[in-house]
Amino acid sequence: MSEQSHHATRAEPDRIGTPRILAVGAAALLLFAVASWATIRWGYDRTRAEMLPDGPAAQPAEIGRNKIGIVEQRLFGLAVEPAEWRARQRERLETWGWVDRSAGVVHAPIGDAMARVARGDRP
Numbered sequence: 001m002s003e004q005s006h007h008a009t010r011a012e013p014d015r016i017g018t019p020r021i022l023a024v025g026a027a028a029l030l031l032f033a034v035a036s037w038a039t040i041r042w043g044y045d046r047t048r049a050e051m052l053p054d055g056p057a058a059q060p061a062e063i064g065r066n067k068i069g070i071v072e073q074r075l076f077g078l079a080v081e082p083a084e085w086r087a088r089q090r091e092r093l094e095t096w097g098w099v100d101r102s103a104g105v106v107h108a109p110i111g112d113a114m115a116r117v118a119r120g121d122r123p
Helices: 018-051 081-093 110-119
Strands: 097-100 105-107
Antiparallel strands (some): 097 105
């Protein structure tokens, strides 16, 4: 073996510049605080007064509606449309009615239709 293999390469110890990191963080927080204060002091109040010269904005007409566009605005547990829709569908499944009167096509109660199919009756 050569002499070089006996000497271990020593790593430099890790050093974290904690004071420098804290100083950068403190400067960023101070800059954020000053900018926020300046915006509130000179920008926000003036802009708000220019936007609403006649008082507060009117409340939109859609507020309080069940649906706005296709978005359900109430909690799903409080929605009544699905229950009403299911009741109408169940009524249709359990009654006789016309599908196409001119063609003579009717819909039958689902229980009767399933029993007929089980017996092998076909229209």
